[in-house]
Amino acid sequence: MSPIKALFSHSNPLFKQFIFPALFSLGVFWLMFWTYYLSWNVDNRLLHFLLTDVVGALFGFFLMFNVLFVYPLLYFKGASSTQRMTGSFLITLFWCLKEFYRMTEFYTLGESAFFLLFPIQANIILMSFGFMGLSELACRCITRKYRKIELKVLTPLPLSIVIIVLGIVIFTLHDGGVTYFFLYNDLYKFFFM
Amino acid sequence: MHRSDFPKQNRPLTRREVIKGAGAGLLSLGLMGLNAPGTARASQEQPNIVFILSDDHRWDVLSHLGHPIAETPNMDRLAKEGVLFENAFCTTSLCSPSRASFLTGNYAHHHGVRNNLTPWDNTNQTLFEPLHKAGYETAFIGKWHMPGKLPQLRGLDRFVTFDVDGGQGRFFNCPLVVDGQEVPSKKEYITEELTDYSLDFIRQKREKPFCLYLSHKAVHYQFFPPKEMEDLYEDVDLHLPREADNWVGVTDGQFYPQPLKKLYRDYLACLKAMDMQIGRVLDELDRQGLADNTIVVYAGDNGFFWGEHHLLDKRWPYEESIRIPLLLRYPKRVKQTDQKIEQMVLNIDLTPTLLDLAGIRDVPAMDGESMAPYLQDPDKQGRRAWLYEYFADYPYWVPETMGIRTDTHKYIEYEGRRSPELFNLVDDPQEKHNLYPGSIGQPLLTGLQADLNSLKRGEHL
Numbered sequence: 001m002s003p004i005k006a007l008f009s010h011s012n013p014l015f016k017q018f019i020f021p022a023l024f025s026l027g028v029f030w031l032m033f034w035t036y037y038l039s040w041n042v043d044n045r046l047l048h049f050l051l052t053d054v055v056g057a058l059f060g061f062f063l064m065f066n067v068l069f070v071y072p073l074l075y076f077k078g079a080s081s082t083q084r085m086t087g088s089f090l091i092t093l094f095w096c097l098k099e100f101y102r103m104t105e106f107y108t109l110g111e112s113a114f115f116l117l118f119p120i121q122a123n124i125i126l127m128s129f130g131f132m133g134l135s136e137l138a139c140r141c142i143t144r145k146y147r148k149i150e151l152k153v154l155t156p157l158p159l160s161i162v163i164i165v166l167g168i169v170i171f172t173l174h175d176g177g178v179t180y181f182f183l184y185n186d187l188y189k190f191f192f193m
Numbered sequence: 194m195h196r197s198d199f200p201k202q203n204r205p206l207t208r209r210e211v212i213k214g215a216g217a218g219l220l221s222l223g224l225m226g227l228n229a230p231g232t233a234r235a236s237q238e239q240p241n242i243v244f245i246l247s248d249d250h251r252w253d254v255l256s257h258l259g260h261p262i263a264e265t266p267n268m269d270r271l272a273k274e275g276v277l278f279e280n281a282f283c284t285t286s287l288c289s290p291s292r293a294s295f296l297t298g299n300y301a302h303h304h305g306v307r308n309n310l311t312p313w314d315n316t317n318q319t320l321f322e323p324l325h326k327a328g329y330e331t332a333f334i335g336k337w338h339m340p341g342k343l344p345q346l347r348g349l350d351r352f353v354t355f356d357v358d359g360g361q362g363r364f365f366n367c368p369l370v371v372d373g374q375e376v377p378s379k380k381e382y383i384t385e386e387l388t389d390y391s392l393d394f395i396r397q398k399r400e401k402p403f404c405l406y407l408s409h410k411a412v413h414y415q416f417f418p419p420k421e422m423e424d425l426y427e428d429v430d431l432h433l434p435r436e437a438d439n440w441v442g443v444t445d446g447q448f449y450p451q452p453l454k455k456l457y458r459d460y461l462a463c464l465k466a467m468d469m470q471i472g473r474v475l476d477e478l479d480r481q482g483l484a485d486n487t488i489v490v491y492a493g494d495n496g497f498f499w500g501e502h503h504l505l506d507k508r509w510p511y512e513e514s515i516r517i518p519l520l521l522r523y524p525k526r527v528k529q530t531d532q533k534i535e536q537m538v539l540n541i542d543l544t545p546t547l548l549d550l551a552g553i554r555d556v557p558a559m560d561g562e563s564m565a566p567y568l569q570d571p572d573k574q575g576r577r578a579w580l581y582e583y584f585a586d587y588p589y590w591v592p593e594t595m596g597i598r599t600d601t602h603k604y605i606e607y608e609g610r611r612s613p614e615l616f617n618l619v620d621d622p623q624e625k626h627n628l629y630p631g632s633i634g635q636p637l638l639t640g641l642q643a644d645l646n647s648l649k650r651g652e653h654l
Contacts, residue, residue, distance in 0.1 A: 040436060040438075040503050045435070048435070048438070049438075052438030052440065053439045056438060056439065056440035057439070057440065060443065102445065103588070105590070105609040105610050105611075106585055106593065106608050107587065107588075111587060111588075114588075115588050118448075118588050119448075120443070120448060120450065176415070178358050182358060182359045185359060188310075188587055189310060192587070
């Protein structure tokens with residue numbers, strides 16, 4: 001069997017616990033993304049509404065909160081901590097690369113990269129990490145309660161990630177996000193003008 | 194198409210500018226014989242001027258134009274007692290550049306405020322300077338919102354503005370800067386507070402004529418209406434375009450993290466609140482007996498998309514974004530009231546128009562042209578074409594744009610990976626069918642590209 005075939009084989013534990021759940025989640029996101037964008041061309045009023053307003057809402061929701069679904073999926077499939085973090089960051093990474101490429105149309109590479117600190121993007125990235133920490137705590141709690149495995153729930157790393165991310169997100173959202181937006185603008189001027 | 198395509202301030206004068214300048218020079222020499230040298234003198238009876246500028250008020254969101262929801266009785270009153278320019282445009286669809294264009298009569302590539310990041314240059318001459326020299330008492334009240342420190346505006350007697358939140362100000366409890374001094378807000382809602390300052394200015398006893406430049410924060414995002422009007426349009430059908438959906442505001446480079454319908458309802462309520470305050474200004478002019486000798490102009494700084502082209506916001510060179518509301522009332526000069534004027538007029542025409550109506554002639558060359566002749570003769574030949582320009586404004590995903598708009602067509606060139614666009618505005622007013630580079634568009638292209646290059650060189654068409 002070729003190495004590629006072996007990698008994607010159902011009997012390969014790596015495929016079952018990491019590759020399949022991660023790619024499946026990315027596929028669902030990809031499908032929602034294109035459904036929303038392509039639905040702009042649909043003329044039928046009802047179908048247009050369903051595809052844009054409904055799928056659009058799901059797409060936005062999944063972009064923000066996907067880690068809360070993907071991380072536990074990977075956890076209970078038996079993925080390692082590195083695999084869990086990598087797999088549940090895949091959608092965010094895809095989104096960041098898409099946004100980066102979009103910005104390179106007429107901004108420099110530096111400016112395009114700096115765009116990832118823009119409030120919406122920054123919060124998507126931050127919340128991904130925060131949800132990883134939160135999911136880890138929740139998964140440990142579920143394992144301890146329902147699988148009756150002695151497991152420490154409140155471990156320092158996920159807990160500190162949750163606390164730090166929560167603090168930063170509160171800061172970025174303070175005052176309706178206005179303070180962070182203008183801080184971001186000032187930083188842009190400092191670095192690029 | 195690059196920034197270097199544009200001549201700088203010291204560019205060679207065009208033939209039109211030379212003639213204009215020579216005429217103005219001869220006139221001023223004549224006037225200097227009658228008046229003190231070095232001063233700009235107006236004609237015998239100087240009108241007062243009230244210019245009201247709003248932010249992001251789209252041209253067709255006026256009940257006077259049959260908008261199904263908007264309630265703008267006071268703007269309608271201006272249109273009925275004056276004229277409505279139904280083909281009014283901004284030369285750059287973005288707040289700061291457009292505001293600077295209103296003030297200076299010049300394109301963004303001349304006044305230098307190219308986007309919301311490039312600072313205002315204090316060497317720019319605004320309309321206040323010649324007005325002040327001609328004996329006017331002047332006031333700027335409201336949103337300045339141009340990058341950099343607050344300006345040193347020559348010829349300005351009163352300057353009430355705000356600098357919080359990057360100059361955007363706040364709808365509620367916005368601290369102000371009054372003649373350089375920071376003062377707390379007296380009224381909760383900014384539109385009402387700015388109107389109060391304006392009424393105080395109008396009420397002052399004076400011998401001189403006055404010029405009031407009232408620049409509202411409304412109806413800009415976050416579109417906050419006064420609290421008592423929050424649910425005003427809760428249940429109405431919004432008549433949004435077919436291609437609009439609730440999430441266009443958070444897609445590609447549009448940063449309005451709320452559903453479109455919620456934003457639009459707030460926008461309409463915010464607009465109604467501003468219209469009520471405009472009514473207070475008009476009523477005060479009536480009370481003071483000043484209405485007949487006061488030029489009142491109302492304009493928006495740029496347009497706004499509400500889902501058309503799957504867009505929210507402005508910036509792009511499509512009609513919803515570049516058209517502006519423009520109303521003018523001046524009983525002494527408007528030949529026929531309640532009239533729609535068809536000629537294409539621009540934000541850069543405001544300063545030349547007001548100076549023209551005030552009888553002030555010896556002013557430096559400007560890109561804009563006076564609209565005053567259309568008040569007397571609505572059939573007078575207008576401009577054939579004009580230049581639209583937009584300079585990238587980080588982090589918004591709108592490319593640097595140069596375009597030409599004629600009565601019938603629009604041709605646009607973009608920086609970056611995007612192809613040009615060509616629209617027939619007569620057959621396709623919603624700009625859905627790009628004729629570039631197809632066989633239909635090809636015959637038009639050479640002429641439009643040549644005209645665009647002429648406009649870039651500073652020529653008037």
